[in-house]
Amino acid sequence: MRDWVTFPDGTRGRRSWDVDPQRARAWQHRLAHAWGSDERPVCDCRHQGQPMGLSVHRCLRQRDGRQVEVYHLARLRNQGALHGVACSFHEADPRCDGRGGYADGVVRERDDGRIGIALRRGLRCLDVAAGPADAAQAVRRGGQPGVVRQARMTELGLLHLFWEEAGLNSWTRGVHRARRRWSFVREALDRAALRIVPARNQTLSDRLAMIGYGDEDGPALLRETARSCGDTWRILLLGIVDDIALVDWKEGRQFCSLRFDGASAYDLRVSAASVWHERLTRSYPMAMAALARPRTERTIRVVGLVTATVRVGLDRGVALVRCRADDIALMEVEPDTLTPVSSAHELAIARALVHERRSFIRPLRFDVGRDVVLPDFVLTDTEDPRGTPMEVFGRADEAYAARRAEKARYYNEVYGQESWWSWDAVASPGRWPVFPPALARVGGEEDV
Numbered sequence: 001m002r003d004w005v006t007f008p009d010g011t012r013g014r015r016s017w018d019v020d021p022q023r024a025r026a027w028q029h030r031l032a033h034a035w036g037s038d039e040r041p042v043c044d045c046r047h048q049g050q051p052m053g054l055s056v057h058r059c060l061r062q063r064d065g066r067q068v069e070v071y072h073l074a075r076l077r078n079q080g081a082l083h084g085v086a087c088s089f090h091e092a093d094p095r096c097d098g099r100g101g102y103a104d105g106v107v108r109e110r111d112d113g114r115i116g117i118a119l120r121r122g123l124r125c126l127d128v129a130a131g132p133a134d135a136a137q138a139v140r141r142g143g144q145p146g147v148v149r150q151a152r153m154t155e156l157g158l159l160h161l162f163w164e165e166a167g168l169n170s171w172t173r174g175v176h177r178a179r180r181r182w183s184f185v186r187e188a189l190d191r192a193a194l195r196i197v198p199a200r201n202q203t204l205s206d207r208l209a210m211i212g213y214g215d216e217d218g219p220a221l222l223r224e225t226a227r228s229c230g231d232t233w234r235i236l237l238l239g240i241v242d243d244i245a246l247v248d249w250k251e252g253r254q255f256c257s258l259r260f261d262g263a264s265a266y267d268l269r270v271s272a273a274s275v276w277h278e279r280l281t282r283s284y285p286m287a288m289a290a291l292a293r294p295r296t297e298r299t300i301r302v303v304g305l306v307t308a309t310v311r312v313g314l315d316r317g318v319a320l321v322r323c324r325a326d327d328i329a330l331m332e333v334e335p336d337t338l339t340p341v342s343s344a345h346e347l348a349i350a351r352a353l354v355h356e357r358r359s360f361i362r363p364l365r366f367d368v369g370r371d372v373v374l375p376d377f378v379l380t381d382t383e384d385p386r387g388t389p390m391e392v393f394g395r396a397d398e399a400y401a402a403r404r405a406e407k408a409r410y411y412n413e414v415y416g417q418e419s420w421w422s423w424d425a426v427a428s429p430g431r432w433p434v435f436p437p438a439l440a441r442v443g444g445e446e447d448v
């Protein structure tokens, strides 16, 4: 990912220093200095010969009971598609991303550089979810047949937004070590949460707690967030899920219990109504099948986002955080890179791309249906500045063949016959065509 930024005085820095423990403090200082200045910092992209300006924003957040200022960089409004596909300020063409599946205003860039969203279920405990009819309220745009746009964002859409804003759906060879540390992932997600605004005067960051293995600061942050939610707010729990099981309770009744990876250090209990087990099995068969296997035999990891009411109580002298889930969304990811995948074939391709030290983006579907054309991956290191779409065709039935033909038509028309890649995993299982070649790497763009 290209993320170098040049300030008006000629000094340079990287956006990713935000989450680099050694550099974050100096970087925040640098951004604070640039905040409110008349001249803008720029990235390395050019549009019509001019560098692309960026803006510096300031947010306030609660930490240890006091307000802390946090600065961040954002692209200028509606310029996402003008940034190169390898630039960290790039936003995909709506045709290449599930964000395009929402009605106007569900996801919007605000004047302050943050992202406003309309959630299906608000975060106040009193808010109820918009009913199914309401949520699926199909907004047909401009009378176009077949174009159905979601009027609200579900928990799964929000999980995808977190992942995308945190840059976790893109991969370049330099990020490897960092992404294996949960504290790095937590920091990146936390930065994303600061930029997402679900309603006036709310930020997701105040309600989000992340659970991960070996994260020293995590347990204290969870308790702090849980206490600040109190009886008024729902908490959002985000982490790698280790187990989802039906547990026998009293009088023959059952409840659904969800355990995050590393949760034993957190004194956290997450439960949901028993019906959630069946619901998740239906909606996320790949994730639930993986969780049913012993940990050492799982080929994927499962990320979970839980919206819950929360209570902190004392249990034998220990502060125990109890959460009752109102909603659960899951996402299957490749275990090392945390790249989202939705089939074993895609998993194989994600691994091969990493092995070949390629750079790519995994477009996320958010809440759009299966009928919308989205590539499975987009290579960002080829000579095509728009990136090179990649499709994994994993079925052979008739309905699928029609969709496949539609995709091929779309890519041939938009990118040209030679400028996209596909693999027919049914016709040649386990053997895929050679990937399109990468451009020679340019000095200064190296991710180290």
Ligand SMILES: [Zn+2]
Binding pocket: 043, 044, 045, 052, 083, 084, 087, 088, 089, 090
């Ligand atoms: Zn750029």
